[in-house]
Amino acid sequence: MTGTVEHDLRLPLSEADVRALRVGDIVYVSGEIHSTAGIPTHVRMLECLERGEALPFDLRNGALFHLGSYNIEDANGDLQILYMNPTTSTRFNDLMPKLIPALGLRATGGKGGLDARSAQAMKEAGCVYLSFLGGGAPILTDAVKRVTGIGWRDMISHYRLVRIEVERLGPLTVAIDAHGNSVYDDTIKAMQEKRASILAELRADRERS
Known part of the structure; x- marks a missing residue:
């Protein structure tokens, strides 16, 4: 990890931004x-x-986030988000490696991260994974200005593809960058190294006893 640097980004994003x-x-x-x-x-x-076939929205140079929400829909079909919170991204591990380049995404995110296949796709395409604050629904929801589009209304509300105007949504942490670095891989590696060290100590204790 290179230290904490803050960035204010405005969509759409360029590859250089990412x-x-x-x-x-x-x-x-x-x-x-x-x-x-x-x-x-x-x-x-x-x-x-x-x-x-065309999607409801053009996501090129944009962001697709794994977010759930509690919302209300008025008689005109307009959606008001009452609170918004991240959902687990690992559920999409089998789909994101294809969707990232095909959609032209510059950012994706949620909670729990994505696997090495997605990290490689992000490295090749110029995309990052942003980790959302756990339990931060009030902070995240405060950033919502309005819903500007709803795709696939035939689906239940939290499955629809929703376009949302936000202002300073965050703080979000770059957990997988566009250079193939992943905090999740680093964590797994550290855990494996610690596990090996513990097992070695246990074996040494048994041999001394």
Whole structure:
């Protein structure tokens, strides 16, 4: 980790914007993001791309976040988000390596991270994974200005692809950068090294006894 550096980013993002970020940096995002909490939504996006069909929104140079929300819908179909919180990204490990380059994403995120296949896709495409603050729903929700678009209304509300205008959404942590560095890989490596050290100590104790 290179230390804490803060960045205020406004969507859409350039590849240069993203390549400048490093694991451990803190990011605040403004502009229009896209969110969904549904595996069926990710599958549907991939199927549309494979068939050459248009998606509800153009996500190129944008952000797709794994966010769930509690919301209300009025008689006109307008959506008001009452609170928003991250959902677990690892559920999408099998889909994100294809979606990241196909959608032209510059950022994705949620909680729990993504695996090495997604990290490689991000490195090649110029995309980062932003880790959301756990239990930070009030802070995250305060950044929501309005819902600017709803895709696939035939799906239940938290599976829809929703476009949201936000102002300084964050703090978000760069957990996987566009250079292949991942805080999750670093954590696993440290745990494995610690486990090996503990086992070696236990073996040494048994041999001395």
